[in-house]
Amino acid sequence: MLTAKRKLHFNTDSRGRKRIDREPKPKPVVPQGRVPRVSKLLALAIHFQQLLDDRVVADQSDLAWLSQVTQPRITQIMNLLMLSPEIQEEILQLPKVVEGKDPIHEKLLRPIAAEVCFRKQFELWQKSHGLRTSEEP
Incomplete structure (x- = not known):
């Protein structure tokens, strides 16, 4: 009687079926670090604006109520959309x-967002953060 020993690796395919693989799949490398909070807030502001544009919510008061934050906080978040593209x-x-x-913190961006001229905004951005990665508009 012959006995063969071999390790088997079970995986599931896209349809949820189990299959046997000869080699285990390498685990994906998770990048270290976290997304800056101000990036998350800007993404949230963009999402909120889309909800307003699609008339999913009536106004910023509804956004505040649904998000369980104050109306002034929603205004602070939405003001990030006043920054130049x-x-x-x-x-x-x-x-x-x-x-x-x-x-970078959202509070530091408030005076930049309050500036109407995009060129002046960009100058303030450069002076306060020195993070210029693209050419001036």
Whole structure:
């Protein structure tokens, strides 16, 4: 009588069926760090604006109620949309924070967002953060 010993690795396919693999699949490498909070807030503001545009919610008061935050906080978050598209793009592409505090906070962006001229916004952005990654508009 012959006995063969071999390790079997069971995986599931896209339809949930079990299958046998000869080699285990390598586990995906999870990038270290976390997304900066200001990037998350800007993404949230974009999502909120889409909800308003699609008339899923009536106004910012509804957003505040659904999000369980105050109306002034919703206004602060939505004011991030007043930043120039170039600055918004840079914020959304900020590198992950590996350790320590976030380098940029929403509170620091408020005076920049209050500026009406995009060119002046970009100048303020450069002076206050020195994170210029794209060409000036």
